[in-house]
Amino acid sequence: MGYDAILELIGSIGGLDTVAMAAAEEHLGRLTKPPGSLGKLEGLAVKLAGITGEALPEFPRRTVFVMAADHGVCEEGVSAFPAEVTPQMVGNFLAGGAAVNVLARQAGADVVCVDIGVNAELLHPALMQRKVRYGTSNMAKGAAMTREEAEAAVLIGARLVEEAASHGVRLFVTGEMGIGNTTASAAMMSALTGISPEHSVGRGTGIDDERLRRKIEVVQRALEVNRPDPGDPLDVLAKVGGLEIAGLTGVILGAAKSRCPVVIDGFISSVAALAASRLAPEAAGYMIASHVSAEQGHRQLLRELKLDPMLELGMRLGEGTGGVLALHLVDAASWIMREMATFESAGISTGGDQ
Ligand SMILES: O=C(O)c1ccc[n+]([C@@H]2O[C@H](COP(=O)([O-])O)[C@@H](O)[C@H]2O)c1
Numbered sequence: 001m002g003y004d005a006i007l008e009l010i011g012s013i014g015g016l017d018t019v020a021m022a023a024a025e026e027h028l029g030r031l032t033k034p035p036g037s038l039g040k041l042e043g044l045a046v047k048l049a050g051i052t053g054e055a056l057p058e059f060p061r062r063t064v065f066v067m068a069a070d071h072g073v074c075e076e077g078v079s080a081f082p083a084e085v086t087p088q089m090v091g092n093f094l095a096g097g098a099a100v101n102v103l104a105r106q107a108g109a110d111v112v113c114v115d116i117g118v119n120a121e122l123l124h125p126a127l128m129q130r131k132v133r134y135g136t137s138n139m140a141k142g143a144a145m146t147r148e149e150a151e152a153a154v155l156i157g158a159r160l161v162e163e164a165a166s167h168g169v170r171l172f173v174t175g176e177m178g179i180g181n182t183t184a185s186a187a188m189m190s191a192l193t194g195i196s197p198e199h200s201v202g203r204g205t206g207i208d209d210e211r212l213r214r215k216i217e218v219v220q221r222a223l224e225v226n227r228p229d230p231g232d233p234l235d236v237l238a239k240v241g242g243l244e245i246a247g248l249t250g251v252i253l254g255a256a257k258s259r260c261p262v263v264i265d266g267f268i269s270s271v272a273a274l275a276a277s278r279l280a281p282e283a284a285g286y287m288i289a290s291h292v293s294a295e296q297g298h299r300q301l302l303r304e305l306k307l308d309p310m311l312e313l314g315m316r317l318g319e320g321t322g323g324v325l326a327l328h329l330v331d332a333a334s335w336i337m338r339e340m341a342t343f344e345s346a347g348i349s350t351g352g353d354q
Pocket residue numbers: 078079080081176177178179180181182183203204205206265266267268269293294295298315316317318319
């Protein structure tokens with residue numbers, strides 16, 4: 001059953017490889033630079049070693065999974081855009097014209113678009129058809145989906161990553177598309193952390209003050225109506241989450257199981273990361289925070305995850321755009337480790353206290 005498979009998935013996630021991390025630290029100490037002078041790139045290099053078990057890993061193949069789904073809560077007027085934009089944007093991803101396609105091409109990443117719960121019949125040879133249902137129900141009136149549906153979505157995400165990893169993809173990025181999903185994400189953040197909706201709810205695609213007030217009320221109502229159990233991430237995903245959020249929780253768990261780094265995009269992806277880390281605390285070690293988005297709540301969410309974002313560009317698009325941009329920095333860390341000269345190889349004197 002779904003839950004047994006999720007327990008197995010969680011149980012298969014191990015800790016970081018401390019031997020590889022020590023080897024990476026030692027290698028960094030030999031490179032032609034003052035100790036620590038490459039700042040966060042050095043921490044990233046050590047983390048990549050711990051994740052992969054290799055002191056000098058490289059990532060020739062990388063994939064961004066763009067999970068798309070719809071949200072019944074849109075009928076409450078919580079987004080600046082109509083729900084039909086979700087399937088329309090799926091068409092744009094498949095045609096290669098969305099921002100994530102452009103930035104992924106630049107970073108050498110494949111974009112895999114997954115219909116995990118879009119409220120439309122979608123047919124395209126390149127679309128991964130994994131629809132669990134045609135969008136969620138309105139969480140302001142009852143559960144967004146059943147626990148079984150949430151479990152199914154988590155397992156779909158995990159299986160997609162495991163399959164890709166078995167074909168040589170060793171670096172993953174989370175991406176999503178779903179009009180209304182910042183409402184579901186804020187509700188999940190409040191449910192999992194106890195942070196009030198005033199602080200978890202933001203403007204999403206760009207709502208005005210009046211809609212923002214309504215959105216906060218909708219999240220409060222969803223939490224009152226559903227009473228999700230903060231100690232049970234699958235209950236939170238099912239009652240106030242979304243199919244793409246559950247799918248990304250699975251992507252993250254699948255990457256951790258496969259000992260691959262997973263670059264976390266914006267607010268929605270970070271909520272999926274929080275659910276993943278609550279299900280499997282060791283999964284947190286496999287996450288790389290790409291950027292802090294402009295969505296209210298994201299910074300606090302990253303703090304909760306104990307993740308230090310690499311970029312702050314005022315972006316709030318989602319799709320995986322911040323994630324694929326950060327691939328350039330993952331590459332920077334990996335190239336530094338593999339290509340820089342050492343003091344010994346370059347014949348350069350080390351510092352006085354060495
Ligand atoms: O990634 C983010 O931080 C982010 C912040 C705001 C909006 N989004 C994107 O905008 C959509 C959700 O916004 P909304 O207003 O419909 O809830 C969804 O498709 C997300 O990909 C994404």
